[in-house]
Amino acid sequence: xxxxxxxxxxxxxxxxxxxxxxxxxxxxxxxxxxxxxxxxxxxxxxxxxxxxxxxxxxxxxxxxxxxxxxxxxxxxxxxxxxxxxxxxxxxxxxxxxxxxxxxxxxxxxxxxxxxxxxxxxxxxxxxxxxxxxxxxxxxxxxxxxxxxxxxxxxxxxxxxxxxxxxxxxxxxxxxxxxxxxxxxxxxxxxxxxxxxxxxxxxxxxxxxxxxxxxxxxxxxxxxxxxxxxxxxxxxxxxxxxxxxxxxxxxxxxxxxxxxxxxxxxxxxxxxxxxxxxxxxxxxxxxxxxxxxxxxxxxxxxxxxxxxxxxxxxxxxxxxxxxxxxxxxxxxxxxxx
Ligand code: 13P
Ligand code: SF4
Numbered sequence: 570x571x572x573x574x575x576x577x578x579x580x581x582x583x584x585x586x587x588x589x590x591x592x593x594x595x596x597x598x599x600x601x602x603x604x605x606x607x608x609x610x611x612x613x614x615x616x617x618x619x620x621x622x623x624x625x626x627x628x629x630x631x632x633x634x635x636x637x638x639x640x641x642x643x644x645x646x647x648x649x650x651x652x653x654x655x656x657x658x659x660x661x662x663x664x665x666x667x668x669x670x671x672x673x674x675x676x677x678x679x680x681x682x683x684x685x686x687x688x689x690x691x692x693x694x695x696x697x698x699x700x701x702x703x704x705x706x707x708x709x710x711x712x713x714x715x716x717x718x719x720x721x722x723x724x725x726x727x728x729x730x731x732x733x734x735x736x737x738x739x740x741x742x743x744x745x746x747x748x749x750x751x752x753x754x755x756x757x758x759x760x761x762x763x764x765x766x767x768x769x770x771x772x773x774x775x776x777x778x779x780x781x782x783x784x785x786x787x788x789x790x791x792x793x794x795x796x797x798x799x800x801x802x803x804x805x806x807x808x809x810x811x812x813x814x815x816x817x818x819x820x821x822x823x824x825x826x827x828x829x830x831x832x833x834x835x836x837x838x839x840x841x842x843x844x845x846x847x848x849x850x851x852x853x854x855x856x857x858x859x860x861x862x863x864x865x866x867x868x869x870x871x872x873x874x875x876x877x878x879x880x881x882x883x884x885x886x887x888x889x890x891x892x893x894x895x896x897x898x899x900x901x902x903x904x905x
Contacts, residue, residue, distance in 0.1 A: 585674030586866045587873050597868045601625050604871040611644035612867070613659070615651040616806045617828035617859040622650045622867060629832065631807040632658075632704045633719040633899060639663060640896060648871055649878075652677045652858050657708050660878040661888050671866035673876040675858050677705055679791070682761030683740030685709030691737070691759065698735040698757060701726065702891070705763070706740050708880055712887035717895040720744060720790050721805035725902045726895065727752050743767070747790040747797055765826050765856045766791035770848035774799065777822055777846060784843060787812060788824035796824055796845075813837060826856045 614626035628638045639659035646667045649656035656670040702714040718726045738745035740761030788800035824845035847854045
């Protein structure tokens with residue numbers, strides 16, 4: 570929950586960022602480096618951010634890696650180049666640090682598909698169930714959860730629970746369905762989904778595979794089941810990146826948000842990466858929320874210290890427990 574109290578913040582609430590002009594002669598890469606030193610700030614970025622942002626980041630990772638970095642950073646200011654729930658997670662773990670998000674409107678369709686009041690009623694209908702929530706959810710949902718997971722540790726977390734433990738999995742029905750399939754569980758799934766991962770066209774992917782029989786299809790578990798059934802490898806963004814580097818194949822069809830291709834091409838310059846085609850005419854599979862952040866907004870938010878993530882302390886404390894549980898389980902699994 571954000572609390573707006575100054576005129577600047579009220580203005581920003583409409584635009585999501587400080588709407589100020591930047592001197593066009595400035596080299597923003599240099600300026601951002603200067604601000605990092607001056608303010609003891611760290612820039613954490615998700616792989617779905619635009620290439621320029623990935624290039625200025627101190628750390629780029631998947632949701633688990635980003636949460637782990639946020640938990641251990643010694644910086645005074647965390648600049649989170651990602652979406653709101655990610656910056657919120659960093660704030661939950663760092664109540665005394667300033668956590669900045671370049672554009673406060675960078676939300677998430679998956680997180681939005683699970684409003685806390687509705688989820689609370691659903692939970693009350695199943696009082697004997699443990700709640701595992703995917704990290705792509707709001708602080709309100711985290712506060713109603715027993716354990717948080719990400720796409721890189723969901724299977725391990727579910728497997729660590731007794732076989733007869735009844736579980737609600739929220740908010741992603743596709744990841745939940747995939748974990749049900751790989752663990753043999755029958756978790757109760759919240760009916761949420763990511764707009765980017767649901768857009769891939771099975772028909773176009775099948776045609777692409779026919780045209781590139783040598784290419785491996787690698788997919789994020791937020792994709793729908795028919796796409797996952799065709800995939801040669803399924804994993805979180807970091808796992809997809811690692812796989813594309815280590816696997817002997819030279820070409821990959823990548824079924825996740827297109828931002829990841831920047832690191833894939835940097836890490837394996839001699840390999841070919843083809844973005845899986847979506848079921849629309851514009852042939853783009855960018856996340857509109859992630860792409861609200863720009864290098865300009867990143868610079869402005871560092872310069873002015875706004876917009877900043879704020880939340881109620883009682884909610885923060887309730888949301889921290891299931892995140893701490895995830896971080897502890899991840900340590901036990903050796904996911905560090
Ligand atoms: P991961 O990077 O954890 O795989 O998550 C993907 C995603 O959709 C983030 O919004
Ligand atoms: Fe949310 Fe999907 Fe965008 Fe990730 S890619 S931030 S899950 S809408």
